[in-house]
Amino acid sequence: MRQQRQAQLKELEHLLAFFDENGDGMISAAELRTFLNSVGEEDVSAEEAEAMIKSMNARSDGLLPLDQLVARLEEEAATMADSVGEEAERDLREAFRVYxxxxxxxxxxxxxxxxxxxxxxxxxxxxxxxxxxxxxxxxxxxxxxxxxxxxxxxxx
Known part of the structure; x- marks a missing residue:
């Protein structure tokens, strides 16, 4: 499980690096916006992308280190997985109560x-x-x- 997660993180890093247009290891609001729009998020405005970058503790120049973005996305994925796990647990408990x-x-x-x-x-x-x-x-x-x-x- 841990190896699979590490492989997924590596894949995410490579994917995000593709959107790092100038290859500086930093993600700008414009690059984040391009990434989010490409993965199916509804049209993210420039202002929303800038707010996201700021909320992730971007540097004073408004750029977010790529590894920091990967860590944040990993945290969100883990939270979502926990949520799905909790929902599955509730469903199982409900089924158990029936029997x-x-x-x-x-x-x-x-x-x-x-x-x-x-x-x-x-x-x-x-x-x-x-x-x-x-x-x-x-x-x-x-x-x-x-x-x-x-x-x-x-x-x-």
């Missing part, structure tokens, strides 16, 4: 059987126990949220 047994905090063979029947996939109790057993890491006969999360990650 759990009346707020007990776990999925039992009975609650699994009941929910699968409601979904039009009736199963025998032994089949439900077998499904739970497959992902029941601590061996207590039920699935806690972490076990459910692991199960969902393992399923295609």
């Amino acid at each position: 759990e047994n009346d707020g007990e905090g776990c999925i039992t063979p009975t609650s699994l059987k009941r929910m699968l029947s409601r979904l039009g996939m009736p199963m025998e109790m032994d089949q439900c126990r077998t499904m739970i057993c497959r992902f029941d890491i601590n061996g207590d006969g039920v699935l806690c949220f972490d076990e459910f999360k692991f199960m969902m990650q393992m399923m295609p």
